Amino acid sequence: MKFDPSCIQFRLTAGMVLASILGFGGMTAWSNFRMQHILIKGHKDNAVEIAERFGQDVAWMDKTMPSTKALEKVINYRSTADTVIWIRSPDGTLIAQSDTLEMGSWKQDGLAEELLELSPGHKLESIQIQDRTLIVCISPLDVNGNLLGDLFVIDDITQNQASFAAVTRDLTIGSIFVIGLSALVIAIYVRQSIKPVCKMNELAANVTPENLADTHLEFDRAPTEVRDLAKAFNMMLGRLSGAWEQQRRFVSDVSHELRTPLTLVHGYLQSTLRRCNTLTEPQREGLEIAASEADRTIRLLQDLLDLARADGGHMRFHIERVPLKEIILEIIEMSSYSSDRVKADIQMPGFEARADCNRLKQVLINLIDNAVKYSDADTVVTVRLKQEGEWAVIQICDRGRGIPTTDLTQIFEPFYRVDEDRCRTTGGTGLGLSIVKTLVEGMRGKIKVQSKPGEGSIFTVSLPT
């Protein structure tokens, strides 16, 4: 299948995938942000609580033991492996510190020394020292209304941060996986939903005047919009088929109604010309022109009638095995051309094909007539018969002026004539080749043309054997 970025399927899929990326991605980012915020806030609250209760705890202990001892006791009671506490007097002397500060993990790389350098004041923040994340809470320590100095509470949250990063990573990988999976599901779903539209497109592309009346779109399980569209499309096809039928009947009726009186007129003109000896030369000439125009119009009406009948499916074909050589020779003999104008080249004598004898004769007469009409009188028109696989092939070849390439695809259209023939001198109606095509296809055959301007044309009729 061709990739088309402007098709509905691609747009819907891309839109839904984008929406799921924004949805899942946004949710992951938001929960990361919230978790990080809650983690830091929880540790800050913990540090603040230690700082707030520290003064009360020391005041309580002060009653039973000397001050320094009370401070050390409370410090060791409040500090943990990840939380260190120390107190510095207003003149900068270290009054007391938690034992954990002496532990290896805090001593490593001079972290404890670096921390003890922290300047006093009021501070609550998260800082990054070396590769550790620390919550720092520094506040004045007040015991029974006396300012003892500054209390430093440091909480190491590096481990928690690492666990949090692992959760974030898992969440991100999970989101990517879910997004990929949903993209796949969405693509399949959209493809399934769009299928009836593609089917409809296919059917619409194959509608021709012949199958117009029989084409009907049926989508029982399609989405409502597609079913409505199919219904509207069916109604349109119905109207189109009605209009087509009406036009065909009109052409057929008019041709029929005009042909009868015109045949009478033509008959009268002919008999007047034959019997009346008193006509002056100008009168005779006028009547001859009228008779020839009437004849041309009768032929045109007959062609129109044939086409209308064929289009309406009212043309009957009596398909039987016909001897092609005999038919070709009969047509050449029957035609009034001079003996060296049309020649037969038959490679397969006794060869038969499945066709309607009379319609085939009509086809050959039309094609040979054209070949003679559109080539010089001193050139030969050859009718060739040969076999190609399952097909009997009849070729009518002339050495005439040929057909321009731009006209080749259109010459089988009704009333189409190559520019230089659009005058009436050659006497054609422009319907001959469309009748030929209709007849050949009615006999389940094929017709094609090859032509080179200035060199001649070859019309090839293939009939099933």
Ligand code: ADP
């Ligand atoms: P017409 O009645 O004008 O001959 P046709 O349908 O038979 O109508 O042919 C359509 C047009 O195709 C002709 O007007 C002519 O221009 C062209 N044509 C048909 N056969 C030949 C041919 N053998 N050589 C050159 N042009 C041809």
